[in-house]
Amino acid sequence: MNELPIQRVLPELVERLRSDTSAVLIAEPGAGKTTQVPLAFLNEPWLLGRKIIMLEPRRLAARAAAEYMSKMLGEQTGETVGYRVRMDSKTGKNTRIEVVTEGILTRMLQNDPELEGVGMIIFDEFHERNLQGDLGLALALESRGVLREDLRILVMSATLEAEPVAALLGQASVVNCPGRQFPVETIYRPPANGQKLEQHLAAVIREAAAAHPGDILAFLPGAGEIRRLHAELDRAGLPSEYVVRPLYGQLPQKEQDAAVRPDMENRRKIILSTSIAETSLTIDGVRIVVDSGYMRTQLFSPRSGMPYLATGQVSRASADQRRGRAGRTASGVAYRLWSHEVQDHLRQRNQPEILETDLTALALELAAWGVQEPKSLLWLDPPPDAAFERGRELLQRLGAINRGGMINDKGKRMAELGMHPRLAAMMLQAAEMGLGGLAAAIAALLQERDIFRGSPKNKDADIRSRIEAISLWDQRDITSADTEETVLKRVAHESRHVRKQLGIKEGVAADTEKSGLLLSFAYPDRIGQSRGGGKFLLTSGRGVELPGAQLLSRSSYVTVAAVDDQKGAEGKILLAAPLSAEDLQRYHQDDIQEEMIVEWDSVLSTAKARNQTSLGAIILRESQAVQPPQELVAAALLTGIRTEGLDILPWNKQAKQLRQRLQLMHLADPDWPEMTAEALLGNLEEWLLPYLYGMRSRTDLQKLQLTAILEQMMGWDKKNRLDKEVPTHITVPSGSRIAVDYSDPMQPVLAVKLQEMFGLHETPRIGHGKIPLTLHLLSPAQRPVQITSDLASFWKSGYFEVRKDLKGRYPKHYWPDDPLEAIPTRRTKPQ
CATH class of the missing domain: 3.40.50.300 (P-loop containing nucleotide triphosphate hydrolases)
Structure with missing residues (x-):
């Protein structure tokens, strides 16, 4: 047999791990690292008869590697070299090398953080960056840092960038090996x-x-x-x-x-x-x-x-x-x-995978490890905060952790099962109810592809028909070459494995009536209420629908186990089961909320109150509330005002002008309250809420005295300053008191008949003389003939053009040659 490329670097790798506890091996495809490296360390003095655990991302590769190494030693698999994967293992009392899949290592670490009897962990094909691989390395590094400083860790990969991994391992040595690659x-x-x-x-x-x-x-x-x-x-x-x-x-x-x-x-x-x-x-x-x-x-x-x-x-x-x-x-x-x-x-x-998948299982493992903050561990890529928090929220709903993130007894038992937390929660609850066999069948179904995929039966989304098929296989145990039946047998085998793991004696239950209830323990966020026509609203707020007419369409409530969420606004239900209203009430009582809801009705322009019983986003019951608390009604009125806008309030001329004057003062001094619509709507609780108690409708709102309410916002001292600096009226030379228009706070307007301003040399000013008024000088017909903020300039030049134009149209009115010496008048001619 030709020498494998890995043989040329094995002496260097072995020597590095004699003096250090970490190393990174980058070996190109075909180098032989998977089967040669573990054997090279078997007789190392530091191993002292302890085991080597090598992780493989896939079960097939784990079995194949163990079998090949055993063959090299001239032994049967399960002697010196063995493997452990889900639902299959070959090991013995003399096994020194165990090839396992990553979930197996996680369970070993959780059960014994010191890993007594293990001298080395090898992470093979680490470039695949599976979630369990990242978790296993993080836990192993903490175990070594706290409990086992002698534990050797070797990371092997074909394409991984070595530097980040070496740094994570504490500046570990990097050994490179070219592969034996033919053209x-x-x-x-x-x-x-x-x-x-x-x-x-x-x-x-x-x-x-x-x-x-x-x-x-x-x-x-x-x-x-x-x-x-x-x-x-x-x-x-x-x-x-x-x-x-x-x-x-x-x-x-x-x-x-x-x-x-x-x-x-x-x-x-x-x-x-x-x-x-x-x-x-x-x-x-x-x-x-x-x-x-x-x-x-x-x-x-x-x-x-x-x-x-x-x-x-x-x-x-x-x-x-x-x-x-x-x-x-x-x-x-x-x-x-x-x-x-x-x-x-x-x-x-x-x-x-850690950056884009569901992190509920990771959150449970970290809680079982005693870690609430993931970043306290060493990661190549830390779990994203949002995804990790979603996982913790689901664990709380499943009853595995408390609000502080601490694991409880139920959570510990869920972690020990080694299945997704949803399924683990279902299995534990079902075992207490004597429904373990049914739950095991459901768990097996949900961990495999749909056994009816590609079959005409696939159109039926009811999981109960699948359970009945498994029950028949569980009883017959007949082998067949048919694809559908092969999957059925595999699912039945998985169901038996789960029952054996939990010590469940009963087989797959022929009575599937409680399937929807058991699913609800796994998917409390996917309990659905019928909206008619095969459509359902989930407790999570998501809308889903059945792909076609079927018996499930008639159910008032269902629990949805699988959804195709990639097309359309509504998710397509792939697997579900009916849930009775009685079971919903009995077993999810702790999550059912009873509250009084008071909301604004835009059609009737009033606050409407109702008593509501709900589970998440779905409403179980509701009735009209007779005497809602005033604070809830007032809050609904605020919602109505924000919805309809400030125009729903009774803004008379006085209130409008006061609001405009206050806005002018705010622009000059931010210490004054802001009067824009955005500001007022944003602060309704502060300035308007106390006056709403006892009111319920738009009609009631018309009783508000907005002028008094706005005055309360500024206080007595500011009110005096406001009247002095931004007066409501200006007394003009004729003696008339004319209201100032503050519609544009940056440019207040005084609209006054031209004849009433005779004798006034300068433009009137407000704000301690800092802000000139914009004068709209009016004709006898009350139409502006001149707009100016410089009255003196108008008298010098503009007046005479206006006089020439208007004198012919209004001959009875007073048009003096010298406006500054003329007598101001509000009448046609001065008395």
Whole structure:
């Protein structure tokens, strides 16, 4: 056997970890790091017979790595080398190397923070940046810092930037290893316009098979695309020397092994895989890669508060990893089903899962660890504050933590189950009610793809039909090659695993009546109230609807377990069950609120009061309230004023002028109250609320004395200053008291007949003589003939032009030659 590239750097890596407790290994694909590195440390003195725990992001890779290392030692898996993944393990009392998936390490740390009996943790393929990987490293680093200073931590990756990880580990040593990569030719084959993905993939696979030797590894985003491509290849027909092997995480182990191992009949394999085969696995015989360019990731929708699976383009790093699969054992070729231009615009690497997924499970693990502030731990990327807080809020609703974020007994038991907090909360509640078998079936269903996907039964969103199917399988345990039945069997097996884990003796319940109730313990934010026509309003405030007419449409209440939230204003219900009003009242009583609601009715222009019983956003009952508290009515009136605007109030001339005068003073001195509509509406509680008690409608509001109310805002001292500096009226030479118009506070206006101003040399001023009034000098018909703020200038020149024009039209009126010496008059001629 040829020497693997990793062998050349192993001595350096081993030496580094003799003198230090951390290291980073950057090894290119094909170097052999996954299977060679753990074995190299087995006999190190510092290990002292303790275990090495190596984390693999995927179950298939964990099993394959353990089996390969055992084969190298000439042993069976479970002796020196074993593995532990969900629902499957092979270990023994002499096992020294355990290959585990990340959730297993988290449970080990939570159960024993000192990790007694463990001398080293290896994080393999850390560049994938799974949420559990980031969490496992953060907990391991704290364990070492507080309890186990001798614990060795090694981070291994193919494409990760080494410097940030090395800094996180305390300036750890970095060892680089080139891979054993044979030449790989890259061919770009973008699809034609309108061509379906499966049709294009099938055509390229046939082309590649005819032009190049070796097995084919095709990358697709998910199991659905794999099944459609498989069907497309079957329709086109393949020669007998080919065999199609699907490969994705939900497949039974036997089928996964058939995809990875050489074909028993020596046929050429066409492996249709998700990104599960992107790293870790070396599949002997693969010399052709056909890459769709897509991958599927779980994201979180802030709009709905729900996680969803999204299909998007791969990153450049992922595309390179996939391409490298063709050059592991010999030269090969990689077909990329996109263009050179698209390649140039691919993002550099995948977004870490911690930055874009639901963090409820992370929040529960940190609470169980005793951490309330995530940033107290060491992270490559800290959990985003908003997403983490959403997770904590859900944990409070599930009853796992208190308002201060401290975990309680229920939360500790939820964390120990190792499933999503929603399902854990449901399982614990169901066990107390004697419904553990039914809950286990529901939990198993929700952790797998829909068992009716692709079936005519899929149109029915009722989860009870799925539970009944599982119940039949649980009783029969019949094997079948049919895809739907294979999924059913796997779900039934998962259901048994959950029952065994919790010590539940009863099997899957044939009576599914309480399915909606059990779901409500997991999804209290997705209890839905019927709005008619198969539409429901969830307690979270989100609107959802059934995809078509079905029995669930008749239910008054449902609990929704799965929603397609990507299209339209209404989410599409994928899985749900009816919930009886009696069970809703009984089991969610603590969350049901009874309150009196007083709101402004814009149609009737009054405050309306009602007693309301609600659960989140849904209203269970309501009735008219007879004597609502005055403070609630007053608050509703404030809402009405803000809705309708200040014009709903009785602004007479005096009140309007006072408001305008006060605004002028505010512009000169901010210590005076601001009188703009925005300011008054924003401060209604301060200046208007005390006068609203006892009122209820627009009619009542007309009784307000706004002048007196505004005067109260400024106080007695300011009122005297206001009257002196910004008077309501000005006495003109004729003796008339004329109101000043303050509509424009920057330019107050005095509208006065021209004859009444005779003899006045200068423009009248206010504000201690600082602000000249704008004079609207009026004709005998009360129309402005001149607008000026410089009266002296008008008398010198403008007056004579006006006099010439008006004297002929108003001959009976007084038009003196010298206005400054003339007698002012309000009459036609002076007396």
